Amino acid sequence: MSCRLYQILYRLLPFNVIRSLLISKHLSICPACSVDWADKSELKPLLVAPGDIGPDPDLWPRLRRDIRSLQARLPVSPIKTFPWAATLRWGLAGAIVLLLVGIPGYLFFHQPEIQSGIVSVGDPGKNKIVVKFLKIEGRPADCYYFQSKDKNKLILWAERPGGKPKPE
Amino acid sequence: METQADILLVDRVLQGEESAFESLVIKYQATLRALATNMLGDRDEARDVAQETFLQAYSGLSRFDRARNFKTWLLAIGVKRCLDRLRRKKTSWKYFHQETQERNLGLVKPARSIEESEIFYPLLKKLNQKERTAVSLWVNEDFQAREIGAVIGCSEATARVHLFNARKKLKKGLGESKNEVTP
Numbered sequence: 023m024s025c026r027l028y029q030i031l032y033r034l035l036p037f038n039v040i041r042s043l044l045i046s047k048h049l050s051i052c053p054a055c056s057v058d059w060a061d062k063s064e065l066k067p068l069l070v071a072p073g074d075i076g077p078d079p080d081l082w083p084r085l086r087r088d089i090r091s092l093q094a095r096l097p098v099s100p101i102k103t104f105p106w107a108a109t110l111r112w113g114l115a116g117a118i119v120l121l122l123v124g125i126p127g128y129l130f131f132h133q134p135e136i137q138s139g140i141v142s143v144g145d146p147g148k149n150k151i152v153v154k155f156l157k158i159e160g161r162p163a164d165c166y167y168f169q170s171k172d173k174n175k176l177i178l179w180a181e182r183p184g185g186k187p188k189p190e
Numbered sequence: 191m192e193t194q195a196d197i198l199l200v201d202r203v204l205q206g207e208e209s210a211f212e213s214l215v216i217k218y219q220a221t222l223r224a225l226a227t228n229m230l231g232d233r234d235e236a237r238d239v240a241q242e243t244f245l246q247a248y249s250g251l252s253r254f255d256r257a258r259n260f261k262t263w264l265l266a267i268g269v270k271r272c273l274d275r276l277r278r279k280k281t282s283w284k285y286f287h288q289e290t291q292e293r294n295l296g297l298v299k300p301a302r303s304i305e306e307s308e309i310f311y312p313l314l315k316k317l318n319q320k321e322r323t324a325v326s327l328w329v330n331e332d333f334q335a336r337e338i339g340a341v342i343g344c345s346e347a348t349a350r351v352h353l354f355n356a357r358k359k360l361k362k363g364l365g366e367s368k369n370e371v372t373p
Contacts, residue, residue, distance in 0.1 A: 038345070038347045038348045038350075038351045039347050041347075041350075041351045041354075042335075042346070042347030042348070042350045042351055043347075045350050045351070045354050046350065049354065050354070058358055058361055059354060059357040059358055059361055060357045060358075060360040060361035060364060061357075062328070062329050064360070064361070064364060065325060065329045065357070065360060066329055068313055068314065068360065069224075069228050069325070069326055069329050069330060070224045070227040070228050071224055071329075071330050072220035072221045072223075072224040072330060073220070074224065075219075075220040075223045075224050075227070077219075077220075078219060078223070078237060078240075081215065081219055081237070081240065081241060081244075082212055082215055082216070084241055085215060085241055085244050085245060085248075086208070086212075088241070088245050089208070089211075089245065089248055092245070092248070092249060
C-alpha cells in the first residue's frame with residue numbers, strides 16, 4: 023500500500039484499534055509519513071519539562087501538615103470488622119430473596135395431596151364411575167356430588183374433613 | 191530498578207516512616223508539576239494539584255498494587271485531579287484566552303513563565319485533554335503508548351492514536367505559526 027492510502031485509511035476509519043495498527047505498521051516508521059508528525063525536538067520548547075520546574079520548598083511542609091491532620095482525623099483504634107461480614111451480608115440478601123420468591127412459589131404450586139379411589143369401569147362409551155374412597159391429606163374427605171341440568175355432567179365436590187360445601 | 195526502589199520506599203511509608211514519603215515527593219514533584227502545568231496551563235494550580243495528588247496517594251498507599259509502576263500510578267492520580275479541576279472550574283483555555291487578551295490590553299503583567307508564552311497557548315489549545323497529556327508524557331517522560339494508556343486510563347491503541355493525533359495537530363500548528371512569523 024502507498025503512503026497516501028495509509029493516510030486516507032487513517033482519516034476514514036474512526037476506530038482506534040485500526041488506527042493504532044496503521045500507526046504501528048506504517049505511519050510511525052515510514053520516513054515519508056513522519057514528515058506530518060511533530061517529533062520530540064519540535065515539541066520540547068512547547069511544553070513545560072520537569073527541568074523547568076524549580077524545587078518547591080513549601081510543598082513538603084504543606085504536605086506534612088496535611089498528612090498529620092489526615093492522621094489526626096483517623097480513629098484512634100481501628101473499627102473492628104467481622105471478617106465474614108461481606109459473606110454474611112450476601113448470605114442474608116440471598117436468604118431474603120429466596121424467601122420472597124420461595125413462599126409465594128410454594129403457596130402457588132403447592133396443592134393438597136388428594137388420594138382417590140375413583141375408577142372408571144364399563145365400556146368406554148358408557149362409563150360408570152365408582153368412588154371407593156376420597157382422602158385429602160391422608161384423611162377421608164367430605165364428599166358431595168351435584169347433578170346439573172345437563173345430564174352429561176356430574177360435579178364431584180370434595181372438601182377437607184369438617185369443611186362446608188360452598189353454595190352453588 | 192527504579193520501580194523496586196519505589197516499592198521499598200512505599201513499604202517504608204506503610205511502616206510509618208514519614209521521611210520515605212518525603213523521598214517520593216522530592217523524586218516525583220517536578221514530573222507531576224510539569225504534567226499538571228501542561229494540562230492546566232497554570233503553575234500555581236499545578237502546584238495545588240501536586241499537593242492534592244501526593245495527599246491522595248498517601249491516603250491510598252495501602253491499596254497500591256505492587257504489580258504496577260508507582261510513577262504511573264501517581265501520574266494517573268494527578269491526571270484525574272487535573273481533569274476534575276478543569277471540569278469543576280471550567281477554566282480551561284477560555285480563561286487563558288481572556289487572560290491573554292487582558293495582558294495585551296495591559297491589565298495583566300506580561301508573561302512570566304514559559305507556559306504563558308504566546309506560542310504555547312494557541313498550539314496546545316488545538317489539543318484535547320487526553321492528547322495534551324499523551325504528548326506531555328511522551329516528550330517529558332519518554333513514555334510509550336502502553337504507559338500513556340495506564341496514566342490516562344485507556345487502552346494502548348487509544349493512547350497511541352491520542353499521541354499521533356496530537357503530534358499531527360502540533361506539526362500543522364507549528365507550520366502555520368512559522369508561516370505567520372515569516373511574511
